[in-house]
Amino acid sequence: DTAVSQTPKYLVTQMGNDKSIKCEQNLGHDTMYWYKQDSKKFLKIMFSYNNKELIINETVPNRFSPKSPDKAHLNLHINSLELGDSAVYFCASSLRRGDQPQHFGDGTRLSIL
Amino acid sequence: RKEVEQDPGPFNVPEGATVAFNCTYSNSASQSFFWYRQDCRKEPKLLMSVYSSGNEDGRFTAQLNRASQYISLLIRDSKLSDSATYLCVVGVISSGSARQLTFGSGTQLTVLP
Numbered sequence: 001d002t003a004v005s006q007t008p009k010y011l012v013t014q015m016g017n018d019k020s021i022k023c024e025q026n027l028g029h030d031t032m033y034w035y036k037q038d039s040k041k042f043l044k045i046m047f048s049y050n051n052k053e054l055i056i057n058e059t060v061p062n063r064f065s066p067k068s069p070d071k072a073h074l075n076l077h078i079n080s081l082e083l084g085d086s087a088v089y090f091c092a093s094s095l096r097r098g099d100q101p102q103h104f105g106d107g108t109r110l111s112i113l
Numbered sequence: 114r115k116e117v118e119q120d121p122g123p124f125n126v127p128e129g130a131t132v133a134f135n136c137t138y139s140n141s142a143s144q145s146f147f148w149y150r151q152d153c154r155k156e157p158k159l160l161m162s163v164y165s166s167g168n169e170d171g172r173f174t175a176q177l178n179r180a181s182q183y184i185s186l187l188i189r190d191s192k193l194s195d196s197a198t199y200l201c202v203v204g205v206i207s208s209g210s211a212r213q214l215t216f217g218s219g220t221q222l223t224v225l226p
Contacts (some may be wrong), residue, residue: 028141041198044216045213048213101162104156106156107156
């Protein structure tokens with residue numbers, strides 16, 4: 001009965017590959033997010049979707065493409081992975097406004113070889 | 114200037130000590146404020162919201178000074194289990210009127226036996 005669940009938890013792959021991370025929430029929230037936490041532990045927002053509509057798209061390479069098939073799911077596809085993409089990616093969700101408390105998934109640890 | 118600034122620490126304190134963390138934010142239009150806690154290799158979790166009048170939750174007290182754009186967290190009678198990174202989080206309105214949370218880089222606390 002996990003509230004925000006991400007898969008996979010660990011992802012180890014080679015440079016140049018394409019990979020996807022999935023996220024699902026069962027909290028009834030209508031806004032979902034992707035964050036990147038780098039080696040310096042700084043947590044930075046990448047994308048936000050509200051009811052399947054993209055509302056925040058920070059300066060992120062266009063190799064990163066989010067997709068929201070419905071308001072309970074937000075997936076992240078990454079093309080042509082680079083060494084600098086190594087990080088922990090967190091999915092989160094919240095009710096309505098994006099400046100309200102957000103609930104986080106337990107993260108996907110991406111390592112690029 | 115970073116949008117949300119925190120002293121990174123680390124703070125190493127003995128069990129039972131009182132410890133205070135400070136945070137400043139740059140956007141005077143910010144309307145929501147939180148403290149999150151992140152354990153090593155885990156996801157951020159909401160510790161408490163911060164209200165203008167100040168608020169308390171057990172051993173934790175949060176204060177907000179809008180004039181100085183300053184937020185604080187006080188932990189009394191610290192426990193070993195309080196060891197974590199404490200993230201100061203501010204709700205902002207980004208370009209295009211989208212609302213989002215901006216995270217500080219965190220203050221690391223270690224409570225020693």
